[in-house]
Amino acid sequence: MIKLSQKLKQQLWWLIISVDYNYSRIAIADHDLTDDAFTLWLEDKQDYKNTLDECLRLDLPIARFARIIKSEGLNSYVGTKVHTKKGYLYKSRIEINEPVAWYRDDATTTEQQWAREAILKAILTQLVENEVYDGSV
Numbered sequence: 001m002i003k004l005s006q007k008l009k010q011q012l013w014w015l016i017i018s019v020d021y022n023y024s025r026i027a028i029a030d031h032d033l034t035d036d037a038f039t040l041w042l043e044d045k046q047d048y049k050n051t052l053d054e055c056l057r058l059d060l061p062i063a064r065f066a067r068i069i070k071s072e073g074l075n076s077y078v079g080t081k082v083h084t085k086k087g088y089l090y091k092s093r094i095e096i097n098e099p100v101a102w103y104r105d106d107a108t109t110t111e112q113q114w115a116r117e118a119i120l121k122a123i124l125t126q127l128v129e130n131e132v133y134d135g136s137v
Contacts, residue, residue, distance in 0.1 A: 002064055002123055011056050012127055019044050023124055028116050029055045033104065038065040040116065058123070065119065066099035072118045074111060075102035 004012070019025035029041040030052055041055035049055050069075050079094040097106050103115055 002060065002126055004127070008058065009127065015042060015044070015056055016124070026120065026124070028120060031116055036062055038062060038119070040120065042120070060119065062100060068119050068122050069099035069103060069115055074115050074118065075099050
Protein backbone atom coordinates (compact mmCIF):
# COMPACT_ATOMS: atom_id res chain seq x y z
CA MET A 1 0.00 0.00 0.00
CA ILE A 2 1.31 3.41 -0.96
CA LYS A 3 1.13 6.06 1.74
CA LEU A 4 -0.28 9.31 0.41
CA SER A 5 -0.67 12.54 2.33
CA GLN A 6 -4.16 13.94 2.77
CA LYS A 7 -3.25 16.91 0.57
CA LEU A 8 -2.02 14.62 -2.21
CA LYS A 9 -5.18 12.48 -1.95
CA GLN A 10 -7.26 15.61 -2.37
CA GLN A 11 -5.24 16.71 -5.39
CA LEU A 12 -5.51 13.26 -6.96
CA TRP A 13 -9.28 13.27 -6.41
CA TRP A 14 -9.55 16.66 -8.10
CA LEU A 15 -7.54 15.32 -11.04
CA ILE A 16 -9.80 12.25 -11.25
CA ILE A 17 -12.92 14.42 -11.10
CA SER A 18 -11.53 16.88 -13.67
CA VAL A 19 -11.05 14.02 -16.17
CA ASP A 20 -14.64 12.85 -15.51
CA TYR A 21 -13.36 9.54 -14.08
CA ASN A 22 -11.82 8.71 -17.46
CA TYR A 23 -8.44 7.51 -16.19
CA SER A 24 -7.03 7.18 -19.70
CA ARG A 25 -7.03 10.99 -19.82
CA ILE A 26 -4.44 11.17 -17.03
CA ALA A 27 -1.00 11.55 -18.58
CA ILE A 28 2.48 11.45 -17.15
CA ALA A 29 3.93 14.80 -18.17
CA ASP A 30 7.42 14.02 -16.90
CA HIS A 31 9.32 11.85 -14.44
CA ASP A 32 12.52 11.89 -12.42
CA LEU A 33 14.43 9.20 -10.57
CA THR A 34 16.86 10.08 -7.78
CA ASP A 35 18.56 7.92 -5.15
CA ASP A 36 15.73 8.65 -2.68
CA ALA A 37 12.54 9.12 -4.67
CA PHE A 38 10.71 8.59 -7.92
CA THR A 39 8.73 11.64 -9.07
CA LEU A 40 5.86 11.78 -11.53
CA TRP A 41 4.18 14.91 -12.82
CA LEU A 42 0.57 14.23 -13.84
CA GLU A 43 -1.80 16.19 -16.05
CA ASP A 44 -5.01 15.91 -18.05
CA LYS A 45 -4.38 14.92 -21.68
CA GLN A 46 -7.12 17.32 -22.77
CA ASP A 47 -5.69 20.21 -20.73
CA TYR A 48 -1.92 20.16 -21.22
CA LYS A 49 0.06 22.49 -18.96
CA ASN A 50 2.79 24.88 -20.04
CA THR A 51 5.15 24.09 -17.15
CA LEU A 52 5.69 21.27 -14.69
CA ASP A 53 4.81 23.66 -11.86
CA GLU A 54 1.21 23.53 -13.11
CA CYS A 55 1.14 19.71 -13.04
CA LEU A 56 0.37 17.49 -10.06
CA ARG A 57 3.66 16.33 -8.56
CA LEU A 58 3.71 12.85 -7.07
CA ASP A 59 6.78 11.74 -5.07
CA LEU A 60 7.23 8.08 -4.16
CA PRO A 61 9.96 6.55 -2.03
CA ILE A 62 12.41 4.56 -4.13
CA ALA A 63 11.61 1.41 -2.13
CA ARG A 64 7.93 1.62 -3.12
CA PHE A 65 8.91 2.12 -6.76
CA ALA A 66 11.08 -1.02 -6.55
CA ARG A 67 8.25 -3.05 -4.96
CA ILE A 68 5.85 -2.14 -7.76
CA ILE A 69 8.37 -3.12 -10.44
CA LYS A 70 8.99 -6.43 -8.68
CA SER A 71 5.29 -7.17 -8.05
CA GLU A 72 4.46 -6.48 -11.70
CA GLY A 73 7.30 -8.79 -12.78
CA LEU A 74 8.79 -6.11 -15.00
CA ASN A 75 12.39 -6.92 -14.03
CA SER A 76 12.07 -10.65 -14.64
CA TYR A 77 10.86 -13.22 -17.14
CA VAL A 78 9.61 -16.80 -17.01
CA GLY A 79 12.38 -19.18 -17.94
CA THR A 80 13.61 -22.70 -17.42
CA LYS A 81 16.05 -23.56 -14.65
CA VAL A 82 17.86 -26.76 -13.75
CA HIS A 83 17.64 -27.97 -10.16
CA THR A 84 21.18 -27.88 -8.78
CA LYS A 85 21.12 -31.26 -6.99
CA LYS A 86 18.47 -33.34 -8.73
CA GLY A 87 19.07 -32.11 -12.27
CA TYR A 88 15.45 -31.73 -13.38
CA LEU A 89 14.09 -28.75 -15.32
CA TYR A 90 11.43 -26.43 -13.95
CA LYS A 91 9.91 -23.10 -14.89
CA SER A 92 10.61 -20.12 -12.68
CA ARG A 93 10.82 -16.35 -12.80
CA ILE A 94 14.35 -15.28 -13.60
CA GLU A 95 15.27 -11.83 -12.33
CA ILE A 96 17.23 -9.71 -14.80
CA ASN A 97 18.47 -7.24 -12.19
CA GLU A 98 17.36 -5.53 -8.99
CA PRO A 99 14.25 -3.40 -9.74
CA VAL A 100 15.81 0.08 -9.65
CA ALA A 101 19.01 -1.06 -11.38
CA TRP A 102 16.89 -2.79 -14.01
CA TYR A 103 14.92 0.43 -14.59
CA ARG A 104 18.08 2.55 -14.87
CA ASP A 105 20.38 0.19 -16.76
CA ASP A 106 18.53 -2.64 -18.48
CA ALA A 107 15.01 -1.50 -19.33
CA THR A 108 14.20 -0.21 -22.78
CA THR A 109 12.38 3.09 -23.15
CA THR A 110 9.12 1.19 -23.60
CA GLU A 111 9.72 -0.94 -20.49
CA GLN A 112 10.48 2.21 -18.48
CA GLN A 113 7.18 3.66 -19.69
CA TRP A 114 5.39 0.47 -18.61
CA ALA A 115 6.94 0.82 -15.14
CA ARG A 116 5.77 4.43 -14.84
CA GLU A 117 2.28 3.49 -16.00
CA ALA A 118 2.21 0.58 -13.52
CA ILE A 119 2.95 3.02 -10.70
CA LEU A 120 0.23 5.40 -11.83
CA LYS A 121 -2.23 2.51 -12.11
CA ALA A 122 -1.33 1.22 -8.64
CA ILE A 123 -1.81 4.64 -7.07
CA LEU A 124 -5.12 5.34 -8.80
CA THR A 125 -6.42 1.84 -8.05
CA GLN A 126 -5.52 2.18 -4.39
CA LEU A 127 -7.13 5.59 -4.16
CA VAL A 128 -10.37 4.58 -5.86
CA GLU A 129 -10.71 1.21 -4.10
CA ASN A 130 -9.74 2.33 -0.60
CA GLU A 131 -10.86 5.93 -0.36
CA VAL A 132 -14.17 7.65 -0.84
CA TYR A 133 -14.18 11.26 -1.90
CA ASP A 134 -16.60 13.04 0.39
CA GLY A 135 -15.86 16.63 -0.58
CA SER A 136 -14.41 17.53 2.81
CA VAL A 137 -10.92 16.28 2.09
